[in-house]
Amino acid sequence: MSNQEIDKGSINTAPTSTDEFIKGLWKENPVFVQVLGMCPVLAVSNTAVNALAMGMATAFVLLMSNVLVSLLRNFIPKEVRIASYILIIATFVTITDYAIQAISVDLHKSLGAFISLIVVNCLILSRAEAFASKNTVSKSVMDALGMGLGFIIALFSLGAVREILGNGAFFGISLFPDGFQEWVIMILPAGGFFTLAAWLLVFNLIKQRRALS
Amino acid sequence: MNQETYSQIFINACLVNNFVLAYFLGICPFLGVSGKIDTSSKMGAAVTFVMLIASICAYGIHSLLIAINAPFLQLISYIVVIASTVQLVEMFVKKMSPTLFKALGIFLPLITTNCAILGLALFQTNKGYDFFQSIVYALGAGAGFTLALILIAGLREQLEFAEVPKVIKGTVLTLIVAGILSLAFMGFSGLGSS
Amino acid sequence: MKEQKTISPPNSFKMIRAMAGIGIICGLLIVLTYEGTLPRIERLRAEALQEAIFKVIPSSTQMRPFSYQDNTFIPAKETDENIIYAGYDDLGELKGVAIVAAGQGYADIIRIIYGYSIDKQEVIGFYVLESKETPGLGDKIEKEQFFLDNFNALDVALTEDKNAIKNKVTTVKQGGKLNEWEIDGITGATISSRAIGDIIAKSTEQWVPIIYKNREVFKSFENE
Numbered sequence: 001m002s003n004q005e006i007d008k009g010s011i012n013t014a015p016t017s018t019d020e021f022i023k024g025l026w027k028e029n030p031v032f033v034q035v036l037g038m039c040p041v042l043a044v045s046n047t048a049v050n051a052l053a054m055g056m057a058t059a060f061v062l063l064m065s066n067v068l069v070s071l072l073r074n075f076i077p078k079e080v081r082i083a084s085y086i087l088i089i090a091t092f093v094t095i096t097d098y099a100i101q102a103i104s105v106d107l108h109k110s111l112g113a114f115i116s117l118i119v120v121n122c123l124i125l126s127r128a129e130a131f132a133s134k135n136t137v138s139k140s141v142m143d144a145l146g147m148g149l150g151f152i153i154a155l156f157s158l159g160a161v162r163e164i165l166g167n168g169a170f171f172g173i174s175l176f177p178d179g180f181q182e183w184v185i186m187i188l189p190a191g192g193f194f195t196l197a198a199w200l201l202v203f204n205l206i207k208q209r210r211a212l213s
Numbered sequence: 214m215n216q217e218t219y220s221q222i223f224i225n226a227c228l229v230n231n232f233v234l235a236y237f238l239g240i241c242p243f244l245g246v247s248g249k250i251d252t253s254s255k256m257g258a259a260v261t262f263v264m265l266i267a268s269i270c271a272y273g274i275h276s277l278l279i280a281i282n283a284p285f286l287q288l289i290s291y292i293v294v295i296a297s298t299v300q301l302v303e304m305f306v307k308k309m310s311p312t313l314f315k316a317l318g319i320f321l322p323l324i325t326t327n328c329a330i331l332g333l334a335l336f337q338t339n340k341g342y343d344f345f346q347s348i349v350y351a352l353g354a355g356a357g358f359t360l361a362l363i364l365i366a367g368l369r370e371q372l373e374f375a376e377v378p379k380v381i382k383g384t385v386l387t388l389i390v391a392g393i394l395s396l397a398f399m400g401f402s403g404l405g406s407s
Numbered sequence: 408m409k410e411q412k413t414i415s416p417p418n419s420f421k422m423i424r425a426m427a428g429i430g431i432i433c434g435l436l437i438v439l440t441y442e443g444t445l446p447r448i449e450r451l452r453a454e455a456l457q458e459a460i461f462k463v464i465p466s467s468t469q470m471r472p473f474s475y476q477d478n479t480f481i482p483a484k485e486t487d488e489n490i491i492y493a494g495y496d497d498l499g500e501l502k503g504v505a506i507v508a509a510g511q512g513y514a515d516i517i518r519i520i521y522g523y524s525i526d527k528q529e530v531i532g533f534y535v536l537e538s539k540e541t542p543g544l545g546d547k548i549e550k551e552q553f554f555l556d557n558f559n560a561l562d563v564a565l566t567e568d569k570n571a572i573k574n575k576v577t578t579v580k581q582g583g584k585l586n587e588w589e590i591d592g593i594t595g596a597t598i599s600s601r602a603i604g605d606i607i608a609k610s611t612e613q614w615v616p617i618i619y620k621n622r623e624v625f626k627s628f629e630n631e
Binding site: 042043083086087090091093094097098112113116117119120121185188189190191192193194196197200201204205208 | 234235236237238285287288289292293296328331332335336339379380381384385388389391392393395396399
């Protein structure tokens with residue numbers, strides 16, 4: 001069974017809603033396959049909580065913008081489409097920013113300006129342009145949910161590893177006995193690069209093994 | 214008003230808290246594309262220029278929004294201004310120097326979604342820099358961005374000749390290089406203190 | 408699959424209509440969210456600030472903000488600058504004054520709040536509000552108990568003429584504290600500890616003489 005799904009047009013049967021959802025988890029995982037939209041997020045994925053919050057915030061914006069773009073897709077002329085998408089995305093990012101402030105002052109302080117940086121997350125713009133502008137609302141929702149979930153999973157794996165090795169904790173709960181020397185580097189930006197590289201490596205190895213079998 | 218001196222701001226933005234190596238900003242288009250020193254320096258120059266303009270605009274917009282008591286419009290106005298600035302710069306470069314325009318190619322429109330520019334505007338606002346501090350900050354950030362990009366590209370060019378397992382080649386290798394570089398830059402910590 | 412679309416010239420009206428329509432929708436959404444969350448956000452912020460103030464002024468349960476204008480302190484409004492916070496206990500007795508200060512640390516700006524007792528002429532409490540210091544190293548300034556204990560009775564007495572601090576607050580090597588105005592630094596976090604010392608030194612030099620001169624203003628606790 002071929003893994004490559006390069007061009008939608010080459011598939012015989014039209015993808016169902018579930019297909020739209022699942023592709024975001026593995027085959028077209030935004031972080032590990034498309035290598036999209038990680039840049040500001042790496043900075044705040046140093047603990048499991050931060051990574052989860054950031055992932056959910058991004059997924060939320062992705063979902064809402066996909067919905068609105070899909071709803072308005074026949075209404076937006078193609079000349080102004082990028083500008084419109086950016087406006088819409090910026091709106092939902094602003095809303096998310098205030099929502100997080102209203103939920104937890106501490107969380108907002110840890111994430112800081114990076115919440116606002118979700119607006120330049122290439123992933124959201126690319127989904128709006130590549131999918132939501134050309135598909136129905138329900139399909140766009142599934143696309144957003146799948147990509148969003150794939151994104152959250154990827155981010156969470158980053159944050160979890162960094163927190164476990166770098167803080168000896170998970171969600172703030174200490175895991176190891178006092179003698180454990182934390183790998184502080186994991187919490188530093190360098191650790192972010194290395195952890196992402198490690199996960200990408202694992203992903204590539206799995207893909208390579210599948211291709212061989 | 215922020216108390217930092219101009220040299221502190223510049224050093225902090227360029228070396229200590231490098232936008233690429235400490236904040237992970239501005240690498241998204243770069244990671245997927247193979248890097249050459251030549252294109253990196255051009256991209257860096259373009260980004261620095263846009264950063265400068267964006268910084269001035271952000272300062273103006275922020276003051277305006279405070280005056281009309283509409284802080285919630287900050288993100289939208291920043292992103293609109295940045296996008297327009299890039300458009301203008303693109304048209305300007307096209308007219309003034311078609312050769313430069315062709316050399317920069319795809320990079321100019323890519324700058325719009327460059328997290329580094331928006332990041333600059335947002336950080337600068339959060340830190341409460343005044344007008345001249347903002348300009349110094351933009352210059353420092355742009356310099357640091359260019360520096361990081363050139364370094365990564367240079368290392369990648371050298372690594373093209375190395376025998377690296379296929380699974381690591383490409384993005385994974387770039388990330389590892391960036392990580393080591395980030396570690397190296399940590400040596401600059403404390404440089405920006407009095 | 409797709410039927411051939413007829414190519415029409417860009418319709419200015421349609422473009423303007425789209426941008427304007429989206430602008431209005433987005434504007435509405437943002438304003439609604441802003442107004443809707445504002446009360447809660449302000450409440451959370453005020454609570455966090457109060458918590459910090461009570462932490463740095465022991466046995467305080469009420470606080471009043473004061474802003475420094477025209478060489479004196481007056482009860483502060485939200486938008487005033489140069490605000491400090493007076494802390495009182497249940498009976499309305501002044502327990503101390505909390506001051507927010509900031510300065511460059513190792514990694515980035517550190518924001519702190521500390522409590523000052525006019526009667527004892529000492530710093531009586533310390534709390535880090537915001538810091539991006541290196542986890543495991545610089546962030547010890549927030550957690551290391553012996554470091555935090557420095558600030559239970561840090562001497563910031565004034566000179567005879569009450570115009571300046573007699574002995575500037577200084578951070579010394581860990582274990583080298585000889586005088587009450589010195590701070591025992593943390594060995595693995597010298598720059599961060601020194602930064603804290605500098606921040607407090609600068610802030611007390613600026614505020615303590617003024618606060619002492621106007622100390623009568625704070626003693627009176629009026630119910631709002």
